[in-house]
Amino acid sequence: MNLIVVGTQWGDEGKGKVVDLLSEQADIVIRYQGGHNAGHTIVIGGEAFVLHLIPTGLLQHGKIGVIGNGVVINPKAFFEEIKLLSERGISIEGRLFVSEAAHLIMPYHQAIDKESEKMKGAQKIGTTGRGIGPAYADKMTRSGIRVADIFDEELFREKLEKNLLEINAILEKIYQAPPFDLEQIFKEYMSYSEKMKPFVTDTSQYLNKAIDDGKHLLFEGAQGTHLDVDLGTYPYVTSSNSAAGGASTGTGVGPTRFDKVLGVTKAYTTRVGSGPFPSELTGAMGKRLQKEGNEFGATTGRPRRCGWFDAVLVRYAVRVNHLTSLAITKLDVLDSLSEIEVCVGYALDGKTVEEMPSSLRKLERCTPILKRFEGWQESTQGTTSYDQLPKNARIYLEALSELVGCRADIVSASSKRGETMILRAPFETEP
Ligand code: IMP
Numbered sequence: 020m021n022l023i024v025v026g027t028q029w030g031d032e033g034k035g036k037v038v039d040l041l042s043e044q045a046d047i048v049i050r051y052q053g054g055h056n057a058g059h060t061i062v063i064g065g066e067a068f069v070l071h072l073i074p075t076g077l078l079q080h081g082k083i084g085v086i087g088n089g090v091v092i093n094p095k096a097f098f099e100e101i102k103l104l105s106e107r108g109i110s111i112e113g114r115l116f117v118s119e120a121a122h123l124i125m126p127y128h129q130a131i132d133k134e135s136e137k138m139k140g141a142q143k144i145g146t147t148g149r150g151i152g153p154a155y156a157d158k159m160t161r162s163g164i165r166v167a168d169i170f171d172e173e174l175f176r177e178k179l180e181k182n183l184l185e186i187n188a189i190l191e192k193i194y195q196a197p198p199f200d201l202e203q204i205f206k207e208y209m210s211y212s213e214k215m216k217p218f219v220t221d222t223s224q225y226l227n228k229a230i231d232d233g234k235h236l237l238f239e240g241a242q243g244t245h246l247d248v249d250l251g252t253y254p255y256v257t258s259s260n261s262a263a264g265g266a267s268t269g270t271g272v273g274p275t276r277f278d279k280v281l282g283v284t285k286a287y288t289t290r291v292g293s294g295p296f297p298s299e300l301t302g303a304m305g306k307r308l309q310k311e312g313n314e315f316g317a318t319t320g321r322p323r324r325c326g327w328f329d330a331v332l333v334r335y336a337v338r339v340n341h342l343t344s345l346a347i348t349k350l351d352v353l354d355s356l357s358e359i360e361v362c363v364g365y366a367l368d369g370k371t372v373e374e375m376p377s378s379l380r381k382l383e384r385c386t387p388i389l390k391r392f393e394g395w396q397e398s399t400q401g402t403t404s405y406d407q408l409p410k411n412a413r414i415y416l417e418a419l420s421e422l423v424g425c426r427a428d429i430v431s432a433s434s435k436r437g438e439t440m441i442l443r444a445p446f447e448t449e450p
Contacts, residue, residue: 020278020446021236023266024346026243027282027336029252029290030261031316031323033348034283035059037429038075038239040439041281044446045237047083047229048076049222051269052259054091054124054154055100056147057241058317062434068107069317073100074239077111084111085222088120089259089269091154092166094211096124117215118222118270119167123208125179127186127199128153134194144255145292147318155248155258157182166219169212176205223271230276235446238266238277244336252379255294263340279450281428282342284333286350286419289323291316295382298326298362298389312352327389329362330422335375337425343450344443346429347416350408356394359415362387363422392418399432405440408432 024041026032039061042048055071061078062068070077072092074084086092101111128150135153136143146152157163162182168175179201187198230236242261245251250262259265263280267273287308290296300308305325308314314323336342353359364373365385376382395409402408408416408430420427428448430440 021230021238021272021276022445023238023240023263023277023280025240025261025263025280025282025336025340027284027333027340027342027345028243028288028329029245030057030241030243031289031291031314032243032283032285033346033431034240035061035070035075036348036431036434036436037281037283037346038237039063039078040436041237041445042076042079042082044235044444045076045082046234047085047226048074048237048239049085049087049226049270050074050090050239050241051087052089052261052265053241053257054149054151055093055096056149056151056257056318059241060317060434061436063436066107071100071318072096073104073111073115076237076239077104077114078109082114084115085226085270086115086117086121087222087270088118089265090118091122091124091151091158091259092117093124093150094208094215098211098214115218116220116222116225117166117218119165119219121166122154122158122163123166123169124150124154125164125182126204126207127183127190128157130190130196130199131186134190134196138194143293145294149318152258166215169208169215172209175208179205226270226272230272238270240266244282244340245332250339252294252382254379255292262336279343279445280340281344281346281445282333282336282340282425283346283348284336285348286328286353286415287312288326288329288332289314291319291321291323295379295385296324296326297331297365297382297385298329298387299324300326308352311355312349327360327362327387328419329387330419331362331365331373331375333423334373337423342425344428344445345420345423345425346431347419347427348431350412350416350430351398351400351432353394353415354398354400355396357396359392359394360389361392361418361422363390364388401433401435401438403438403440405430405442408440
């Protein structure tokens with residue numbers, strides 16, 4: 020069974036917990052896009068782990084992790100994360116493989132990311148400032164440097180030299196920022212070369228062979244559907260294909276080999292960074308959700324914008340990912356509310372729309388059409404059986420499923436690994 024797990028909103032849906040949980044039944048967990056901009060928080064035995072680049076599944080004993088060709092890798096962050104895990108007693112030796120075709124994030128990518136945001140001023144995207152966009156931009160303009168390139172000193176130097184010629188001119192002349200020294204970068208990246216070697220392989224071959232051998236593969240999406248560069252709220256998106264389609268191009272596994280796509284969705288909505296957010300709550304209720312849900316970015320610490328569950332947003336994610344089921348998370352954050360609202364459609368220029376407009380200008384003009392639900396006002400925290408949920412919580416969850424046209428296989432009202440309501444185990448049931 021090959022399962023893709025994606026976020027249905029703007030990231031931070033709780034994919035970390037869901038992937039960690041499902042990894043128990045998987046043999047291999049694969050990252051297919053993004054880089055260390057992601058922040059997956061997992062709580063195990065009261066201890067919180069935040070992973071940015073390394074597949075979450077590696078926290079499960081004995082599981083294999085793969086970083087596919089669609090990911091952009093900052094080697095410094097990569098080794099720091101491995102060190103952090105080993106300090107906490109988690110050894111990844113022999114359990115992590117990296118695609119030789121993945122692109123590298125270079126120090127100048129981060130500089131360009133920050134300078135470009137600064138120059139955009141109020142129009143900024145609100146990136147994580149980690150060089151993700153410029154690294155993918157270089158990939159598209161065919162000047163990117165890939166993992167395999169650091170094993171060929173001459174080729175690496177040649178590419179770096181060529182890139183710095185252009186990058187330093189941009190930094191100095193456009194951004195009035197300091198240029199980069201070739202020798203310094205060369206030395207740093209050559210120092211990663213020997214250390215990186217044991218991890219690097221042809222991951223497409225490895226994964227396809229594993230599928231032939233009947234292994235269970237879990238493809239772990241970072242960010243969310245609405246941050247996908249093609250399908251999200253462009254230009255306020257990340258620079259990769261975070262939706263399910265990216266799992267194929269980002270790993271070299273053909274589309275017909277995937278069996279299921281699980282969409283993770285919060286019981287309300289959050290967004291970090293700029294961009295339209297029709298169901299956003301800017302007043303006291305937004306602050307309340309932020310506080311109850313501890314909605315602060317795992318990567319940058321920025322407060323997340325909060326709003327009601329937006330069925331239009333998730334219905335779109337159900338369609339473009341062809342989701343087979345949902346995992347609804349953070350239900351307990353709504354426990355204390357007497358009334359909960361859900362955005363069921365948008366009002367746009369005097370008309371009602373039920374689908375997301377692809378024009379950003381139109382989306383900015385959308386106001387939410389809200390449907391009110393009675394709260395349950397009792398604690399659901401830590402519930403492990405769906406039947407034990409208060410009646411109004413079940414009514415709310417069933418309405419969400421109906422509104423977006425997708426059933427829920429998993430419901431979570433706790434950050435702890437062992438406290439989850441599994442209605443149908445994705446790896447154990449037919450698609
Ligand atoms: P970038 O990925 O750093 O280029 O940032 C682009 C947009 O994606 C910004 O709005 C970020 O806040 C958002 N973003 C990137 N990674 C994540 C994530 O893991 N969770 C939520 N938002 C993210």
